[in-house]
Amino acid sequence: MMSGQEQPDSGTITLGETVKLASVDQFRDAMDNSKTVWEEVSGGLDIMKIGNTEMPSRAYVGRFNFKGVDQGKRVGELSGGERGRLHLAKLLQVGGNVLLLDEPTNDLDIETLRALENALLEFPGCAMVISHDRWFLDRIATHILDYQDEGKVEFFEGNFTEYEEYKKRTLGADALEPKRIKYKRIAK
Structure with a gap:
């Protein structure tokens, strides 16, 4: 865009x-x-x-x-x-x-x-x-923009490894496990 x-x-x-x-x-x-x-x-x-x-x-x-x-x-x-x-x-x-x-x-x-x-x-x-x-x-990378489900975007200052460590600390050890996302229709 x-x-x-x-x-x-x-x-x-x-x-x-x-x-x-x-x-x-x-x-x-x-x-x-x-x-x-x-x-x-x-x-x-x-x-x-x-x-x-x-x-x-x-x-x-x-x-x-x-x-x-x-x-x-x-x-x-x-x-x-x-x-x-x-x-x-x-x-x-x-x-x-x-x-x-x-x-x-x-x-x-x-x-x-x-x-x-x-x-x-x-x-x-x-x-x-x-x-x-x-x-x-x-x-x-000096900053990470993580685009997540439902249009949520998380901004993090640091590189990718630092971001993963932050996610583990704040969301728990399973935070990095792949999750099935909701299906969202592209066309109406």
Whole structure:
């Protein structure tokens, strides 16, 4: 809803005037499979503007571990991990101050995962991350929004492990056991 891809059932969502969203969904479909890696990121330009900085496009693409002939690979031929790196290169090129990341660790190799973690830890804005990767969340999360049954949202300051410990302390040892949620019709 924040990205405008879906509309709320009621009410409105208003983003602040200075908010510049950048998002990555878990499917990474918004790429042209017929283009090369370099073309997809650079748009064919030798010099690119990244945020407020200009730099050679091949050097920028190389930062995402696409070096030499790998920059000439067609997007449609990339592995899942390579597509993930390409998507991150495009995302960070935009230079938003609020990142929306849906399962960003899917298909990433260890080197790219570490680069993503470091980039997020150094990111001066806000990153909202949806992930099943608990180790990743422990490394990068400073706050948790836990969406529960019946539209309840719990806000917690800390990482994922700290949140689980808090839940055990306040709700008991069985607090982390999976619970069957009530079926809720999506369509009327």
